[in-house]
Amino acid sequence: MRSESEESFVKQLKANQNIVHKICRLYTSDQDSHNDLFQEITIQLWKAFPKFRGESKFTTWAYRVGLNTAITLYRKKKRSIETTPFDTEFHRIKTDEYNFEEEEQLKLMYKAIAELNDIDKALIFLYLEDKDYTEISETLGISEVNARVKMNRIKGKLKKILNP
Amino acid sequence: MDELELLKKDWKKNDGQFKQVSENEIYGMLHKSSSSIVKWIFIISIIELLLGPLLGILLSSKEYNLMLERYHLKTVILIFSIINYTVILYFIYKFYTNYKRINATDSVNHLLKNIIDTRKTVKHYITYNLSMGVVLFFIVFGSQAIYEPKIVKLIHDIGGDSNKGYIIVFGIYFVITIVVMFFVWLFYRLIYGILLRRLKRNYNELQKIEY
Numbered sequence: 001m002r003s004e005s006e007e008s009f010v011k012q013l014k015a016n017q018n019i020v021h022k023i024c025r026l027y028t029s030d031q032d033s034h035n036d037l038f039q040e041i042t043i044q045l046w047k048a049f050p051k052f053r054g055e056s057k058f059t060t061w062a063y064r065v066g067l068n069t070a071i072t073l074y075r076k077k078k079r080s081i082e083t084t085p086f087d088t089e090f091h092r093i094k095t096d097e098y099n100f101e102e103e104e105q106l107k108l109m110y111k112a113i114a115e116l117n118d119i120d121k122a123l124i125f126l127y128l129e130d131k132d133y134t135e136i137s138e139t140l141g142i143s144e145v146n147a148r149v150k151m152n153r154i155k156g157k158l159k160k161i162l163n164p
Numbered sequence: 165m166d167e168l169e170l171l172k173k174d175w176k177k178n179d180g181q182f183k184q185v186s187e188n189e190i191y192g193m194l195h196k197s198s199s200s201i202v203k204w205i206f207i208i209s210i211i212e213l214l215l216g217p218l219l220g221i222l223l224s225s226k227e228y229n230l231m232l233e234r235y236h237l238k239t240v241i242l243i244f245s246i247i248n249y250t251v252i253l254y255f256i257y258k259f260y261t262n263y264k265r266i267n268a269t270d271s272v273n274h275l276l277k278n279i280i281d282t283r284k285t286v287k288h289y290i291t292y293n294l295s296m297g298v299v300l301f302f303i304v305f306g307s308q309a310i311y312e313p314k315i316v317k318l319i320h321d322i323g324g325d326s327n328k329g330y331i332i333v334f335g336i337y338f339v340i341t342i343v344v345m346f347f348v349w350l351f352y353r354l355i356y357g358i359l360l361r362r363l364k365r366n367y368n369e370l371q372k373i374e375y
Contacts, residue, residue, distance in 0.1 A: 010190045021182035042193045109171050128175040
């Protein structure tokens with residue numbers, strides 16, 4: 001017999017697993033590390049689940065725990081990750097309509113994002129996920145002003161890379 | 165910034181791209197940490213078992229064999245070893261089945277039970293090893309007191325015909341046994357203690373979830 005809370009956790013995680021997949025995509029560069037990180041985030045979410053009382057949405061909570069896990073692991077393995085060659089093939093999503101210029105720009109941007117530090121990655125991730133600054137600041141535990149300032153800096157970085 | 169909008173659009177395409185993980189796979193991930201601890205218990209017990217004969221080979225010298233013969237212990241030690249290894253093999257088998265079961269488990273209730281079983285097996289294993297150690301010391305010291313001329317003379321020198329010599333010599337033997345067993349126990353506490361504590365932690369967490 002599976003416990004009720006375990007069942008509810010597994011159901012919710014399964015339904016929202018793309019959040020975890022996307023975090024993995026941003027913080028890892030090959031499929032094996034992707035799977036490892038996915039498993040690690042799953043375990044951390046499960047460990048934290050008793051504290052999740054449904055005050056926030058499951059997704060908001062999953063963003064927070066998932067990103068925290070990714071950032072912590074990223075810091076632990078920083079050296080080895082920095083030397084990992086960036087796998088552009090893995091990071092690029094196949095597009096149906098092929099636009100060479102756009103494709104090149106995207107490639108450059110993904111490459112630039114991969115080189116960002118752990119916190120900046122989390123910021124751009126939440127931005128790409130269409131979160132507003134209130135939610136970004138709550139998820140990452142920084143002030144809203146700080147989130148804005150950081151985000152502008154990241155945008156500036158990306159702009160520089162694209163228009164040297 | 166147009167480029168970022170472009171990136172956002174591209175990022176949205178992510179959702180359909182990931183290989184989806186099934187519920188069962190998620191259950192598997194949740195139970196992995198306990199199963200890896202039990203796996204380590206299993207591996208360490210095997211290393212320990214191999215260490216015994218290895219030390220036996222390294223330490224067995226002519227003198228050791230002569231000593232066994234002098235103390236009339238050759239057969240006794242042989243029988244003792246056979247029994248001992250049989251029991252230890254049984255424990256390894258138990259550790260292995262514990263490991264297999266924990267791996268195959270997909271419910272919290274069963275996992276809790278398996279964790280209790282594993283902890284019990286480890287405790288029995290340690291108790292068994294310590295008591296066997298005491299028995300072995302008892303056999304060796306007993307034979308020594310009977311067959312070793314130096315010890316026989318010592319006992320006689322201390323107490324003459326009274327029991328005083330025996331009491332003192334066996335008192336010393338007793339202290340030696342206690343001290344050695346204490347260190348063996350410490351050693352077990354160290355290697356299995358860490359693993360057992362982690363299991364216990366997992367257990368407590370799982371239990372919180374259960375109720």
